[in-house]
Amino acid sequence: MVSHMYPSHVSPQTPLPLSLGVIVGSLRATSVTRLIAENLVAGAPAGVNARFLDIADLPLYNEDLDIEVADTAPAPWTRFREEVRAADAILFVTPEYNRSVPAPLKNAIDVGSAPHDQNVFAGLPAAVVSGSPGRMGAFGANHHLRQSLVFLDMPTMQQPELYIGGSYDLFDDNGRLIDPDMTRRFEAYMERFVAWTTRHPKNPT
Numbered sequence: 001m002v003s004h005m006y007p008s009h010v011s012p013q014t015p016l017p018l019s020l021g022v023i024v025g026s027l028r029a030t031s032v033t034r035l036i037a038e039n040l041v042a043g044a045p046a047g048v049n050a051r052f053l054d055i056a057d058l059p060l061y062n063e064d065l066d067i068e069v070a071d072t073a074p075a076p077w078t079r080f081r082e083e084v085r086a087a088d089a090i091l092f093v094t095p096e097y098n099r100s101v102p103a104p105l106k107n108a109i110d111v112g113s114a115p116h117d118q119n120v121f122a123g124l125p126a127a128v129v130s131g132s133p134g135r136m137g138a139f140g141a142n143h144h145l146r147q148s149l150v151f152l153d154m155p156t157m158q159q160p161e162l163y164i165g166g167s168y169d170l171f172d173d174n175g176r177l178i179d180p181d182m183t184r185r186f187e188a189y190m191e192r193f194v195a196w197t198t199r200h201p202k203n204p205t
Contacts, residue, residue, distance in 0.1 A: 022090075043190050056104065061107055127157045129189070133166065
């Protein structure tokens with residue numbers, strides 16, 4: 001089951017290439033959330049260069065370690081922040097744990113938004129996709145994450161929305177979408193997101 005809304009107006013032409021950072025909230029080796037993200041990227045317009053940003057090795061955020069004068073920030077924090085800075089846009093794909101996002105994803109947000117005057121997410125256009133084996137498509141996690149992105153000053157695409165229910169039944173043994181209609185929906189979503197990045201560019205002119 002996929003909940004979505006597709007406005008009828010035509011998207012503007014989008015300049016490419018686009019450097020897209022993809023952050024997946026699940027760390028499981030066989031993560032269905034990761035499959036959702038990979039299939040979204042596969043359906044992106046030509047010219048989108050996607051990079052999956054690893055959050056598994058990020059130590060829990062501790063401000064005591066984030067004193068850049070002493071150069072004590074953990075190397076994974078520095079690496080992650082640099083990867084976010086290099087992106088033109090961020091695609092978040094998350095499952096739902098206890099009506100919210102998984103702890104590793106929240107930690108990545110905390111790491112990237114600190115120190116308080118060096119938020120690497122600020123101004124980056126974003127999109128949020130959520131999925132679950134149940135019918136609700138991780139609706140709670142999707143909207144909880146959106147609250148954080150507002151505070152991070154990330155212009156986040158409002159429409160179309162994409163809540164993917166029944167996620168365990170969507171893919172074949174090779175991790176590809178089974179339903180051609182679902183493939184078209186993923187492609188349409190990514191096309192709209194790329195258009196969104198034109199209206200809300202990382203560095204407005």
